Amino acid sequence: MALMNWWRMVTLREREARHAPGEPLLEVSRVSMHYNGVLALEEISFTVEPGERIAIVGPNGAGKSTLLKIIAGVLTPTAGSVRVYGHGPQGHLCIAYIPQRNQVDWNFPLTVADVVMMGRVGKMGLLRHPGARDWEVVRRALEQVGLTDLAHRPIRALSGGQQQRMFIARALAQEAELLLMDEPFTGLDLPAQEGILEILERLRQQGVTVLVATHDLDQAAAYFDRVLLLNRRLIAFGSPEEVFTPEALRAAYGGHLRLVSIGGELIAVGDTCCEGG
Amino acid sequence: MGEVWRLLLDPLQHTFMVRGLIAAVMAGGLCALVGTYVVLRGMAFFGDALAHSILPGLALGYLLGGGSRDALFWWGLGTAILAALGIGALSRGQQLKEDTAIGVLFAGAMALGVVLISTSRSYAVDLTHLLFGDVLGVGDQDLLRLTIFAGIVAAAVVFFYKEFLVISFDPVLAITLRLPTRLFENLLRILIAITVVVALQTVGVALMVAMLVTPAATAYLLTHRLPAMMALSVLLAALSAVVGLYASYYAGVASGAAIVLIATVLFLIVRWIRKAPS
Numbered sequence: 001m002a003l004m005n006w007w008r009m010v011t012l013r014e015r016e017a018r019h020a021p022g023e024p025l026l027e028v029s030r031v032s033m034h035y036n037g038v039l040a041l042e043e044i045s046f047t048v049e050p051g052e053r054i055a056i057v058g059p060n061g062a063g064k065s066t067l068l069k070i071i072a073g074v075l076t077p078t079a080g081s082v083r084v085y086g087h088g089p090q091g092h093l094c095i096a097y098i099p100q101r102n103q104v105d106w107n108f109p110l111t112v113a114d115v116v117m118m119g120r121v122g123k124m125g126l127l128r129h130p131g132a133r134d135w136e137v138v139r140r141a142l143e144q145v146g147l148t149d150l151a152h153r154p155i156r157a158l159s160g161g162q163q164q165r166m167f168i169a170r171a172l173a174q175e176a177e178l179l180l181m182d183e184p185f186t187g188l189d190l191p192a193q194e195g196i197l198e199i200l201e202r203l204r205q206q207g208v209t210v211l212v213a214t215h216d217l218d219q220a221a222a223y224f225d226r227v228l229l230l231n232r233r234l235i236a237f238g239s240p241e242e243v244f245t246p247e248a249l250r251a252a253y254g255g256h257l258r259l260v261s262i263g264g265e266l267i268a269v270g271d272t273c274c275e276g277g
Numbered sequence: 278m279g280e281v282w283r284l285l286l287d288p289l290q291h292t293f294m295v296r297g298l299i300a301a302v303m304a305g306g307l308c309a310l311v312g313t314y315v316v317l318r319g320m321a322f323f324g325d326a327l328a329h330s331i332l333p334g335l336a337l338g339y340l341l342g343g344g345s346r347d348a349l350f351w352w353g354l355g356t357a358i359l360a361a362l363g364i365g366a367l368s369r370g371q372q373l374k375e376d377t378a379i380g381v382l383f384a385g386a387m388a389l390g391v392v393l394i395s396t397s398r399s400y401a402v403d404l405t406h407l408l409f410g411d412v413l414g415v416g417d418q419d420l421l422r423l424t425i426f427a428g429i430v431a432a433a434v435v436f437f438y439k440e441f442l443v444i445s446f447d448p449v450l451a452i453t454l455r456l457p458t459r460l461f462e463n464l465l466r467i468l469i470a471i472t473v474v475v476a477l478q479t480v481g482v483a484l485m486v487a488m489l490v491t492p493a494a495t496a497y498l499l500t501h502r503l504p505a506m507m508a509l510s511v512l513l514a515a516l517s518a519v520v521g522l523y524a525s526y527y528a529g530v531a532s533g534a535a536i537v538l539i540a541t542v543l544f545l546i547v548r549w550i551r552k553a554p555s
Binding site: 092109126129156 | 317436437439440442443445446447449450452453454455456497500501502503505506
């Protein structure tokens with residue numbers, strides 16, 4: 001037992017960075033990314049405060065997924081740095097990345113509870129099996145997203161909204177403080193989208209910060225504190241009113257977005273949505 | 278009833294059949310256990326290539342070791358681990374598609390193996406054994422080695438169950454959980470390599486991929502829990518091994534091929550039943 005604890009200490013110690021007091025939750029500074037010589041992101045800088053909900057919008061190929069993956073520490077930027085509470089993302093267990101649904105093998109032989117339990121793996125350490133506390137965390141996470149009844153259902157039998165809620169539960173099981181979601185609303189019907197938005201609202205009350213990549217400008221304006229308009233460069237970052245100006249939208253979307261002015265209100269028509277980017 | 282018992286017990290009078298049965302069940306079960314990951318991760322081609330690319334190592338072991346099984350085993354193991362890590366490194370390069378690179382390498386390695394073996398006098402017989410296995414030629418020494426290595430591999434699969442599961446289902450999650458992803462991926466490749474080498478005597482290089490893939494694929498169709506899939510896969514492999522060996526005894530056909538055929542038939546039956554109105 002002593003040996004196991006020692007092993008756990010050795011295997012966990014270097015992975016969890018301390019949260020430096022006074023540092024912003026997330027600070028992205030001058031991040032650039034090249035893929036095989038192609039510039040995917042250029043000099044992105046912004047700061048996020050705890051509990052904020054941020055929508056990242058922009059056309060396909062704008063670098064939304066790339067930016068989220070850099071923040072999660074999955075990709076290393078070519079230049080610039082990401083700081084989460086003062087440390088690089090590689091040291092943090094508190095960042096959860098929720099993949100696009102089409103990136104997931106839904107025929108994998110797993111139940112909902114199995115997937116949510118995966119969020120605990122980082123906390124358990126090597127050679128450890130889920131303990132009573134892990135099960136309790138998973139149970140509460142499932143309860144929070146309203147999937148308690150589906151805990152033992154195979155993941156291939158879930159609807160799109162349930163799939164997304166399962167991943168949120170996994171992030172909760174991971175005890176994430178920063179939640180990164182890649183196109184969570186794509187392909188969901190309206191009630192399912194609203195269900196997710198409600199859960200995000202409750203997470204805000206718990207102090208969980210959420211960054212969501214989306215192509216739905218309307219939703220970004222209605223439900224998010226701040227909007228980050230991206231097209232390889234950061235075009236604008238601020239409240240929806242500040243960001244959604246004709247100039248900024250034209251700069252981001254060029255000819256792919258038609259702006260219609262009806263009775264003094266600006267209406268954007270026809271983003272070339274959806275996958276990738 | 279007595280007739281059935283006679284049919285079942287008769288072959289067991291021969292030590293080579295008893296040893297063959299034990300070896301086939303153990304090797305088949307091990308392949309099936311590791312094979313669940315091969316199936317879930319889509320590594321069938323990797324497994325096939327790996328099995329074939331150890332042929333030159335086996336040939337060298339054979340030529341240098343004067344036919345000793347020990348030499349054959351260790352040369353095979355060394356080559357397999359090298360090949361497993363080599364293919365892994367290759368698949369991270371971006372110049373060629375992964376399957377193209379693997380295809381080029383493994384066919385080349387296979388050719389080298391055949392050329393090396395063809396310098397030996399008893400070329401045809403030896404090559405046949407390496408390609409299609411020789412489960413009835415298993416000795417006590419082989420059985421002991423199989424038991425030890427099967428134990429090691431199975432223990433690793435159990436101990437690192439949750440890590441292997443995470444890197445297989447969601448590699449990005451594995452990174453955000455700050456698991457040593459690369460390490461576990463290579464470990465899994467090495468476990469597959471060890472499995473291929475210890476199971477080699479049962480079905481040989483050419484049919485190895487069937488042992489890795491077929492029982493696991495059948496189990497995949499039958500369950501939606503990973504532990505259940507592993508257990509079922511092992512059971513199906515054991516069943517195929519026993520039925521296949523008896524069939525080969527009574528029909529006088531090649532044993533490794535018989536085992537693979539039984540596993541394939543089981544797969545087709547399950548596939549057909551599952552497709553029927555549900």
